[in-house]
Amino acid sequence: MRRGIAIAAALLLLALPWLLHAVLPANQAGFWTGNILGRALVFGIIAMSLTFLATYGGFVSLAQMMIAGVAGYTLAIFVEGAVPRIVGGAGYALAIPLGVLAATLMGLLVGAIAVRTRDIYLLMITLSLSMGVFRFVETNITWFNGYEGIRNVVGPSLWGLDFRNPWVFYHVTLGTAVLLFAGVMYLVRSPFGLVLQGIRDNPRRVAALGYNVALHRIAAFGVAGFIAGCGGVLATIYNIGISPGTIGLGATVNVLIMAVIGGLGHPVGAFLGSFIFTVFDTFAATVYDRDRFNTLIGIVFLVIVLASPDGVLGVGTRLRRLLGRRAADK
């Protein structure tokens, strides 16, 4: 039954652009498809890399946006047509895998550096790593073109379908998100995932059973790096390029906010969180005072976290428990 519902949900998401088209004027349907749903999925993928680590490994990493940026910068450096041309010459078919590979390696590196830290220390070391990379790309001209970043990464054409078309972008992003989501769900039931959850609950006992805790941790960061890299590539194409602001402190914290308001209990929370974040980020200035719309965004997030410490995901559980109790009373 669970699988049936998941398939129905995927079909609904697949058909969503056409449903939007039926109820909205053409340009607004395009806007919702590309810039609300598409953007939410892209950042959902990056947030899911954080949720994966936090939910199944117990590691809250603030390096995920930076790792996504590594993929984005690698893509921008190698792909033909980017401005300015750093290396160039590669097609998207080569540059995209290179980007994802670079992010995976960066994930492994972050995991290896942070392997002995937990909790707040892990948070600090991942934050300092991402700020270090941020400052580096901001000041390095030769490879990253400094403050202005690398522009004009327009994305490939797939069988004559232009990536800049919101429908194409949405469906490619949706496909990527579904594959990664299914991959995570598969992985956490595999022996690797079970060991990871064991590490989360009691690393000493896992070590006593003969597993190499450090290696499993580093591998988990590598997997999260791969996921973040996929998100980073899509984000770079979505933004037609990349600049240091994309991986700055604000962006890093935004990814954490998405994961937290969505809920750290299940990977789907990342997508819920990024959807809520995107909607408010886009429309807060329209519904509230333009000089102070950040206040509204802050209040909404505060309310979500206050009402349900485990994010939007927790609201469902709470409601069900409430309804269940009422039914039991009868």
Next chain:
Amino acid sequence: MSIITTRRAALLGTAGLAGATLAAPAIAQRAPIRLGGLTTLEGPFATGGQDAYRCVQMELERINSTIGGRRIEFIRESSNAQADVALARARKLIEQDNVDIILGPLSGAEGIALRDYSRTLTGKTIVNGSSGAADTTLRNPSPNFFRFSTDGTQWMAGLGNHVFRQMNIREVAVSAGDYAFPYAQVFGFNIEYCRAGGRVQHYWAPLGTTDFSAQIAQINRSSAGAVVVVHGGTDGLAFMTQYAQSGGNKPLIAGSIMADQTMLSARGPHRRVMVGMISGGPIADVIDDPTWREFVERYRRRWLNEGGFQSPSIHGVNYTTNLYGILHALREVDGDLGNNQEAFQRALAAARITAPTGAAVRLDHNRQAISDIFLNRIEERDGRAQVVAFARAEGVNQTLNTPEQQFLALGAPSRDNPGCVPAAS
């Protein structure tokens, strides 16, 4: 199960929001012109962004928000000076709010991002706000991006020659921020100064530097006859304060964002060394021009009691200049934006306007402003330090009046390419 419940809830929410946007009225024939504003009301340039909207609002009120028989609806958005945020806001303005024209953005990287975005649009126009990166229009320009304000390199026009010829200084020390905007400004200074025969020693410091003591010690000991300072915001203040405290007594030359009321109104020892400082830029507090005096008068009447500055800021003036370009073109085509804005864009490209400073503005083939640049000196007037224009370079183009191919061959400004090439002899 919890997942399914919440996803349903999220979808319901989407449907609700979608329903709300449906209520927007259909576009009629003489419907209002929708002008989207994009500036930074958060982040490091928030005060400049607020002033930009002050000036735009004032000028729209002046024409009663009507042009060519059509009302202008001004829709304001805000970014935080980051390229991807500016891009998301611009997309919202174009695709969701359905604006015809965007006026903005404020800072360099945002400008380049929006230039790229404008290339993907048809029948929409982006007119710059106050962003001043040269490459926005110099390299890979977009047919839908127009800039009636001058860029960071142009702002230094005349300064190099003034230092070499009038001040008779043969060697300078340049202390500048290690990022794009100072690169562009240093480039603009060096082009003239080195061609005239001057020698330059560069000292770079990353954005956010607070301790310049080592650099200042080197500069004070060097044989340089003057110091050229191109730092922004608090970095500039830190440099000036430490320079004054170290007893620095070389004449000071400065970039456009150093000679600014935010610096002059701050208290501290820097004020002593800053009086007499020479700088270049698109505006000054005091310009001997009736258009400017009238504009400043109007600005002070409207805003002095509502949080405005003593004199409009550089961002406010740049946004106003670009707004003048839009209004001029709209008047020319009688508010007609039909046919994918073809006539409107032609009128924009051919526009000849007068900026609030009294400077004449026209566009080159890259849709970039050719306009006047002022040479300024800081003087004590009416009991406070003010930036006073004492000379004016007319009709400065983006390549500082060197042939374009020759200028492009110099490459983009950077720390390794500061534009110091001696004249070919």
